[in-house]
Amino acid sequence: MSEHTSDVVIVGGGLIGAWTAFFLARRGQRVSLIEKGVVGAQSSGVNFGNLRLQGRFPGQYPLSLRSQALWEDFDALIGEDCEFEQTGHLYLAYDEDEHARLEGYAEVSESYGLTIEHLGRVDLKRRWPWLGERAVAATFSARDATANPRLATPAIARAAARHGAVIRENTPVTAVDRSGDGFALTLADGEALSCGALVNCAGAWALEVAERFGETAPVFPAGPPQFVTEPFPYLIGPSVQAIDGSVIFRQIPRGNIILAGYPRTAADPEANRAPVPPAKTLAAMRALARVAPMLAQCHVIRVWSGIEAYLPDMIPVIGRSETTAGLFHAFGFCGHGFQIGPGVGLCLSEMIVDGATQTPLEPFSIGRFRTKQAVSEKFRKEFD
Ligand SMILES: Cc1cc2nc3c(=O)[nH]c(=O)nc-3n(C[C@H](O)[C@H](O)[C@H](O)COP(=O)(O)OP(=O)(O)OC[C@H]3O[C@@H](n4cnc5c(N)ncnc54)[C@H](O)[C@@H]3O)c2cc1C
Numbered sequence: 001m002s003e004h005t006s007d008v009v010i011v012g013g014g015l016i017g018a019w020t021a022f023f024l025a026r027r028g029q030r031v032s033l034i035e036k037g038v039v040g041a042q043s044s045g046v047n048f049g050n051l052r053l054q055g056r057f058p059g060q061y062p063l064s065l066r067s068q069a070l071w072e073d074f075d076a077l078i079g080e081d082c083e084f085e086q087t088g089h090l091y092l093a094y095d096e097d098e099h100a101r102l103e104g105y106a107e108v109s110e111s112y113g114l115t116i117e118h119l120g121r122v123d124l125k126r127r128w129p130w131l132g133e134r135a136v137a138a139t140f141s142a143r144d145a146t147a148n149p150r151l152a153t154p155a156i157a158r159a160a161a162r163h164g165a166v167i168r169e170n171t172p173v174t175a176v177d178r179s180g181d182g183f184a185l186t187l188a189d190g191e192a193l194s195c196g197a198l199v200n201c202a203g204a205w206a207l208e209v210a211e212r213f214g215e216t217a218p219v220f221p222a223g224p225p226q227f228v229t230e231p232f233p234y235l236i237g238p239s240v241q242a243i244d245g246s247v248i249f250r251q252i253p254r255g256n257i258i259l260a261g262y263p264r265t266a267a268d269p270e271a272n273r274a275p276v277p278p279a280k281t282l283a284a285m286r287a288l289a290r291v292a293p294m295l296a297q298c299h300v301i302r303v304w305s306g307i308e309a310y311l312p313d314m315i316p317v318i319g320r321s322e323t324t325a326g327l328f329h330a331f332g333f334c335g336h337g338f339q340i341g342p343g344v345g346l347c348l349s350e351m352i353v354d355g356a357t358q359t360p361l362e363p364f365s366i367g368r369f370r371t372k373q374a375v376s377e378k379f380r381k382e383f384d
Helices: 015-026 056-071 074-078 096-111 121-127 149-162 207-213 278-291 337-353 364-372
Strands: 008-011 031-034 089-093 117-120 137-141 166-168 173-177 180-187 194-199 219-222 226-231 239-242 249-251 256-261 300-304 308-310 317-320 327-329
Touching: 008 015, 008 180, 015 031, 015 117, 015 327, 015 337, 031 219, 056 074, 056 089, 056 096, 074 149, 089 096, 096 137, 117 121, 121 137, 173 207, 194 207, 194 337, 207 327, 207 364, 219 249, 226 278, 239 256, 239 278, 249 278, 256 278, 278 300, 327 337
Parallel strands: 008 031, 008 194, 031 166, 089 239, 194 327
Antiparallel strands: 089 137, 117 137, 173 180, 180 194, 219 308, 226 256, 226 300, 239 249, 249 256, 317 327
């Protein structure tokens, strides 16, 4: 038996930390999950809830498909419901350039075995008569889904606790250092912890941990503004996204439309604020009206955003530290960590317990930032 207080300490009780704790505890590891606030209250609890498979970074498909299978099995795995629904995801193109982009995305998705329907104007009008006339083409993936972010992370943490994980809320990790071949941590209440493996899942605050071990990454905090409207009779069905990135929306069974407008807005992790400037509401509603004119007059009843760490190449850091044995990072999920969360937790648990994972994670190494990274033009327009 190790002399450490835990086999593994996880810093950060968001979705990634909760899934990691769950899979490690299920493998019999002594796990402590330390959260400075409340589990699932940061980006993991305020996100749009989309579990999109279409249009992902090609190198992410193995992880993404592994994750979707876990979401599909959520109730059995976790023992609670998180309003997981396989609604499908509809991507819309408004001109031939966008159509070509859609077809490029579809080709990648199909090469990983995803079924994509290719739709023209007539199909769109027939299937979703409430859509405006202007979309020239679309792709639809029926396996794409949604879940309720408010429910998911706390439920996963409760399941981890049932497998023996210790979940500590309202307890910031204030210091973390190397100690022998493991780690020593101090919590805000003065308690000292030690562990053999340390997982850095601290979201937009993750550099505070990484930099203690001589590692960094060019993260910047931002969040997509989110809006919810008054309820309407249930009609929409899938998540609907304009491929130009101006809007994504879905209707929940209660009838409200949840929408996200782009570009993303800067967020402030120090002040713990992700403001939504009023002009964003008007821009998002205009973009919504272009896609679904019948929604033009609906009223927004609440706006919010969240604090997420982004990286210039729009893919996360997942995997081993390159300076410190036993340290693992998973941060910078660039607005799509909800979908891949279960797979990330499972892969980290495999790396810690088995020494390796079958899922390719090379594109996500923290070491990729040792050579200078250009911000891709493709992503520049996604931020203010
Ligand atoms: C508005 C919005 C909409 C989004 N929509 C989607 C979507 O539709 N689909 C999708 O796939 N993804 C979406 N995302 C992205 C997704 O929510 C995130 O990628 C994911 O939740 C990241 O999870 P996380 O656990 O890394 O981070 P977080 O949820 O931020 O968790 C990190 C946790 O670490 C804790 N922490 C930090 N420092 C310390 C410390 N020193 N001690 C203890 N605890 C600490 C924080 O309090 C926080 O709870 C969206 C994000 C936002 C903000």
